[in-house]
Structures are given as C-alpha cells and as structure tokens.
Amino acid sequence: MLVNGTRVEDLAGTGLTTKQRYVVPLWVTIPLFLGRHLLKGTSALVKWAITYWGLSLPTLVLLIIWQRFNGLVALTALTWWLLLGLVWAYRWPASFDVAVTQPCRGVWRWWTKYRRLWHPAMDGTGLTRMTPDRQVYVPAVTRVRSTRVVDALHLRLLHGQTPADVAARAEGLRHVYGAHRCSVIEDGPGRVRVLFYSKDPLRRLVVPLDPAPLPALDALPVALGEDGEVFRLCLRGRHVLIVGASGAGKGSAVWSTLKALAPAVAAGTVRLRGVDPKGGMELFPGRALFAEYADEDLADLVALLEQAVADMNDRKRRLKAAGVRVFTPSTTDPLEVILIDELAFLTAYAPKDIKLKVAAALQVLLSQGRAVGYSVVAALQDPRKDVLPFRDLFTYRIALRLSEDSHVDMVLGDGALERGAACHLIPASLPGIAYVHVEGAHEPVRIRFSYLSDDDIVDMASHWPSPENTDWTPLPDTDTEPPLRIELRDVINQHKDDGDDA
Numbered sequence: 001m002l003v004n005g006t007r008v009e010d011l012a013g014t015g016l017t018t019k020q021r022y023v024v025p026l027w028v029t030i031p032l033f034l035g036r037h038l039l040k041g042t043s044a045l046v047k048w049a050i051t052y053w054g055l056s057l058p059t060l061v062l063l064i065i066w067q068r069f070n071g072l073v074a075l076t077a078l079t080w081w082l083l084l085g086l087v088w089a090y091r092w093p094a095s096f097d098v099a100v101t102q103p104c105r106g107v108w109r110w111w112t113k114y115r116r117l118w119h120p121a122m123d124g125t126g127l128t129r130m131t132p133d134r135q136v137y138v139p140a141v142t143r144v145r146s147t148r149v150v151d152a153l154h155l156r157l158l159h160g161q162t163p164a165d166v167a168a169r170a171e172g173l174r175h176v177y178g179a180h181r182c183s184v185i186e187d188g189p190g191r192v193r194v195l196f197y198s199k200d201p202l203r204r205l206v207v208p209l210d211p212a213p214l215p216a217l218d219a220l221p222v223a224l225g226e227d228g229e230v231f232r233l234c235l236r237g238r239h240v241l242i243v244g245a246s247g248a249g250k251g252s253a254v255w256s257t258l259k260a261l262a263p264a265v266a267a268g269t270v271r272l273r274g275v276d277p278k279g280g281m282e283l284f285p286g287r288a289l290f291a292e293y294a295d296e297d298l299a300d301l302v303a304l305l306e307q308a309v310a311d312m313n314d315r316k317r318r319l320k321a322a323g324v325r326v327f328t329p330s331t332t333d334p335l336e337v338i339l340i341d342e343l344a345f346l347t348a349y350a351p352k353d354i355k356l357k358v359a360a361a362l363q364v365l366l367s368q369g370r371a372v373g374y375s376v377v378a379a380l381q382d383p384r385k386d387v388l389p390f391r392d393l394f395t396y397r398i399a400l401r402l403s404e405d406s407h408v409d410m411v412l413g414d415g416a417l418e419r420g421a422a423c424h425l426i427p428a429s430l431p432g433i434a435y436v437h438v439e440g441a442h443e444p445v446r447i448r449f450s451y452l453s454d455d456d457i458v459d460m461a462s463h464w465p466s467p468e469n470t471d472w473t474p475l476p477d478t479d480t481e482p483p484l485r486i487e488l489r490d491v492i493n494q495h496k497d498d499g500d501d502a
Contacts, residue, residue, distance in 0.1 A: 097147075106144035109151050113177065114144070121176040125169035129158045139166070142191075149228035151179075151196045154187065163192045167419065167443060170194070181226065183420065183443040201228050202433055202448040209450050211260045217270070217335060220260035222253070223434075223447040231436075231447045233257065234396075235377075236335060237370050241391060242379040243411045244400030249431035250379040251282060252449040253398060254341065255457060257377065258289060259450075261337065262464035265289055268331040272466065273308055273338045275301050277345040285457045288465035290339075298354050301346065305361035308338055312365065312374050319372060327373040336374045338365065343378040348387040359390070366393035383410045399444075400434040401426035412437060412444055419443040 050056075058081060066074040089096040122128050122138040129137045139155045146152070155166070167184040174182035179196040187193050201224060209221045209230065217236035225231040233240070235257070244250045264270035273292040276283040280295035287293055292307070294300035315333060329335040340346070346358040365376050376394070383391060384407075391410075399411040405424045408417040412435060421435040421444040432451060435444040452460070 102145040102147060103143075105146040106151070109146045110141070110144040110153075114141075114151070114153065117176060121173060124176065125172040127158075127161070127166065127169060129160075147228055149197060149199050149201055149226075151198065153194045153196070155192050155194060157190050157192065166192050166194065170420075170443070181420070181446070183445070185438075195227065197226055200226070202226060202446065203430065206432065206448050206450040208259060208452050208456055209256070211263050213263055214267075215260055215264045215270075217261075217264070217329065220257065222256040222260050223432075223449045226446040231445070233260070235261070235337070235375055236329070236373075237375075238396045239366050239370070239376045239394045240378070241383075241388075241394035241397045241411070242377070242400070243381070243383045243397065243402065243407070244379075244434070245381055245403045247428060247431060248401035248426070249433070249449060249451075250341075250381075250400060252432040252451050253400065253434065254282070254339065254377070254379060255286070255452040255460075256449045258286060258339075259452065259456075259460055262289065262460055264329075264335075265466055266464035268467050269329045269334050271334040271336050271468075273304055273336065275304055275338070275340040275346075277301060277342050277350075282341045283339070285454055286461040288461040288469050291466045291468040298350065302354060302357045302361070305338070305358060305365070308336065308374070309361050309364050311336070312369055312372060315372050315374075316368070327371065329373060333373060336369075338374070338376045340376070340378040342380060344380040344382055344387050347389070348382075363390050363393065366390065370395070383407050385410075396436075398434050398436050399423045400432070401428065408435075416444055 062074050062078060065077050085096075085100070089100075118141065119128075119138055123136075127139060131137070137158055139157050139161065141153050142156055143154045144151065145154075157163075157166070163184055163186040170182040170184055173179075173194065174196070177196055179198060180200050181197040183195045183197075185193045185195065206224045209223075211221065216232075218234040219232040220235055221230045222233045223231040240257075242250050242253045244253075258272070261270050261272070265272055272290045274283045274287075274290040274294070276293075276295040278295070280287075283290070283293070284295060292304055294304045319327065319333075327333070347355060347362075350358070362376065365374055369375065378394070380388060381403075382388075383402075385391070397411050399408060399416075399421065400423065402408060402411070402423040405417055405422075408421050408423050409415065411423070412421050416435070423435055426433050430448070432449040433446065434449065435446055438445045
C-alpha cells in the first residue's frame with residue numbers, strides 16, 4: 001500500500017542518531033531556549049516590518065505621535081491620513097490600486113489561501129531541495145500582488161532552478177490551489193512571477209475600447225487580457241499575422257486594431273491600405289478609413305500591393321539620402337499599414353500568375369518594410385506552409401480558435417501547445433479569444449478582442465476618415481443622426497446587394 005511518507009526502516013544508518021556525550025544543565029538550557037526563540041521572533045518581526053513597510057511605517061509614526069503628544073493628536077493624524085488616502089483613491093484610482101489595494105489584497109490572499117499549502121505544493125511538484133544535512137528548502141515568496149482576477153506570487157528560485165522548471169509544474173500548482181489557469185513569467189535572473197487566475201473575465205463579450213486621442217503605436221488597446229487588464233498591441237516595427245478558423249473572430253481582431261489606430265488615421269500619422277478578396281464583405285463598411293482600397297478586381301488587388309512596394313522603395317531612398325536610421329511616423333511619412341483579409345485566397349487559391357505577383361510583393365514588404373515604417377497585418381484561416389510559404393516573415397502572430405492542434409505550433413512556434421496555448425479547445429461560442437506571446441512570458445497569454453458591430457464600424461469610419469478620402473467628413477457630436485450616416489449605410493447596403501465596387 002502506498003503511503004505519503006517515509007518508512008522508519010529507511011531511516012536506519014542515515015546518521016540521525018548520535019551517542020549522548022554530555023548533559024547540559026537545565027538552568028543553561030532554559031535561557032538558551034528562550035533567547036533563541038526571542039531572537040527568532042524579533043528577526044521575524046523586523047522582516048515583517050520591512051516587507052510590509054506600507055503598514056508598519058504609518059503605525060510607527062502614529063505610535064511616536066501618541067507618545068510625544070496625546071491620543072487626540074494621534075487620532076487627528078490618523079483621520080487626516082485616511083482622508084488623504086480617500087482623495088488618492090478617488091483622484092488617481094489606478095496608482096492607488098497598484099500601490100495600496102493590490103499589496104493589501106495580496107497579503108490577505110497569501111495568509112488565507114497560499115501560505116498553508118505552499119510547502120506541500122512545492123514538495124508535491126518537485127520544486128523542493130534537500131541539503132546533505134537534511135534541511136529542506138523551497139522557493140521563497142518575496143511578495144504577493146492580487147487583483148479581483150489574478151494572484152501574482154513573486155518567487156526567488158533556488159540555486160540551479162530555472163523559470164522553465166517552474167513553468168513545467170504550473171499545471172500541478174493550478175490543481176493544488178484550484179485556479180482557473182496558472183502561468184509563469186520570468187522577472188529577472190533567479191526570479192519568476194507565478195500567476196494564478198481565479199476567475200475568467202473573457203467569458204463576457206468585450207465592448208469596444210476607446211482609442212487614445214494620440215495613439216501610441218507600440219501600445220494599442222485592442223483586447224482584454226486574462227488578468228483583467230487591457231492588452232496592448234505593438235504595431236510599429238512589426239508585421240502581424242492573425243490566424244483563426246471560420247467564425248473564430250478574425251474580424252474582431254482586425255476591427256479592434258483599426259479602432260485603436262483610427263485617431264492616428266484621421267491625424268495623418270497612419271495611412272491604411274485595404275485588400276479584401278471577399279469582395280468587400282469584411283472591410284467595405286470601414287472604407288472611409290482607407291487611403292487606398294481594393295476588394296473585387298484581382299488586378300486592382302495586385303496593383304495595390306505592387307504600388308505599396310514602389311512607395312516603400314521611394315521612401316527608403318529618401319530616408320537614406322537624409323541619413324535617417326530610425327523611422328518616426330509623421331504626417332509627411334506616416335506609418336503605412338497594409339491590411340489584407342483572407343490572405344490564403346491570394347497566396348494559395350488565386351490563379352498562378354496572381355499568386356506569384358502577390359508573393360513577390362508581400363515578401364519584399366515583409367522583409368524590408370519594418371525599417372521604413374511599413375507594416376503588414378494579414379488574416380487567414382489555414383497556417384500551413386503550402387498555403388502561406390513565407391509565414392515566418394511575420395514577426396508577430398495571433399492565434400484564435402484553430403481547427404487542429406497541430407496548427408498551434410505552426411502559428412505560435414514550437415512547443416506553444418505544450419506551454420498551454422490550447423487554441424483548438426477554444427469554444428466556438430466564445431469568438432475573439434486568442435493566444436499571443438508576451439515579452440518575458442514562458443506561456444502564451446490568453447486575451448479576447450473587443451467586438452464591433454456594423455454600426456460601431458460605420459460610426460468609427462465616419463468620425464475618423466482618412467484625410468485622403470474627401471468624400472467623407474466626421475460626424476458632428478449631436479444626439480440626432482446626421483444625413484451623412486444614413487447615406488453611408490445606404491451605400492453599404494447597396495454595395496452588398498448588387499456587388500458594385502464603391
């Protein structure tokens with residue numbers, strides 16, 4: 001019978017017993033015992049005061065005030081301190097949450113949920129270390145930060161341990177603490193952050209996120225992360241590949257990105273070129289955002305991509321002559337974003353001459369466009385090499401629900417499925433959920449893109465049209481629906497009905 005323990009017989013001859021050579025008097029043993037425990041308690045108290053200085057320092061100040069003055073003065077100081085905290089929480093809630101709420105909630109979660117089972121959890125998952133003198137050590141928890149969704153435990157690893165060792169035990173740790181998911185992020189040499197997700201905020205539909213008036217192209221708010229925070233996409237200097245099965249939510253990923261870029265499009269620091277081989281069924285409602293657009297004629301689709309290559313080469317020559325090494329978007333030289341929906345049609349299913357021209361243009365853009373401010377954002381369903389031979393040229397990949405488990409590693413890289421990116425298990429009832437890689441994270445991060453309805457897309461295109469589209473003007477901020485909005489919807493409906501190219 002298997003028992004969780006060690007047999008007494010196995011301890012024979014291990015040096016656990018020694019012959020008694022002398023007897024220590026009781027009057028010596030008792031002071032030593034009390035002194036050792038008093039020193040140990042004092043050390044623990046000092047360590048606690050240093051670790052939780054946010055609580056210990058104000059308490060010490062109040063005690064000094066109480067000692068030097070009286071209780072009324074100390075009570076007055078405490079009242080003012082609480083009022084300042086309320087003002088801080090009301091005026092700057094984000095910083096208050098980081099500095100006060102998360103540490104306090106972390107202390108509570110550590111003592112009520114994690115501390116009691118920490119040693120058994122480390123022992124059961126094989127993360128303990130025993131020294132020759134049979135002293136058992138576990139990775140130390142240096143601090144805990146908790147939100148309503150995730151508990152972040154910061155660990156200091158034992159000598160010889162790596163973040164991959166902890167990541168390999170993440171599933172076991174998840175079951176120990178009954179978490180929804182567990183992931184590991186490297187914070188630095190010898191330090192990791194273990195994230196226990198207690199809830200899943202991605203089961204609810206994500207409403208459209210408001211873009212910044214001056215969008216940061218390296219931090220575009222496009223989705224909600226599994227930790228409950230906004231996920232921000234870096235587009236500048238990257239080519240983005242969005243892969244997902246039919247109905248997985250590729251449209252949500254595309255339009256969430258476009259909405260985050262929309263103010264920059266209207267300001268002229270971002271220029272969009274749209275290619276929609278599906279005849280405009282996806283991109284035409286936002287036609288006003290695009291400076292150049294093609295959706296039906298294959299010759300027009302190829303011409304748009306080839307013109308983008310020609311414009312990129314012209315910019316490359318100009319920047320070279322000006323001695324510019326680092327590209328910065330401006331109204332003169334905006335960030336050029338080439339958005340392609342259903343890329344597989346152009347690379348695998350179109351006539352051979354079209355496929356060759358598209359492949360030639362895209363490979364030039366993907367290999368040379370990054371340095372001069374050209375980014376390609378493409379969406380497709382099938383990530384296999386025979387469908388997209390040059391998929392490795394995309395520097396950033398987003399995997400939504402995939403039809404096969406083998407596709408996960410094709411999109412996110414070798415080992416992504418083993419590290420938790422179960423894209424093939426995403427329910428069809430939850431479109432927009434995806435896995436992406438984040439800097440420093442060993443496992444892919446789970447996010448959900450916001451959902452934009454047709455009305456949301458029409459409003460966005462009307463409020464932030466491209467400056468090169470002179471036929472479109474922003475909607476006034478009134479409660480009544482202006483005629484332009486009705487006219488725009490009528491044009492879209494007519495386009496869908498008769499298939500005319502707008």
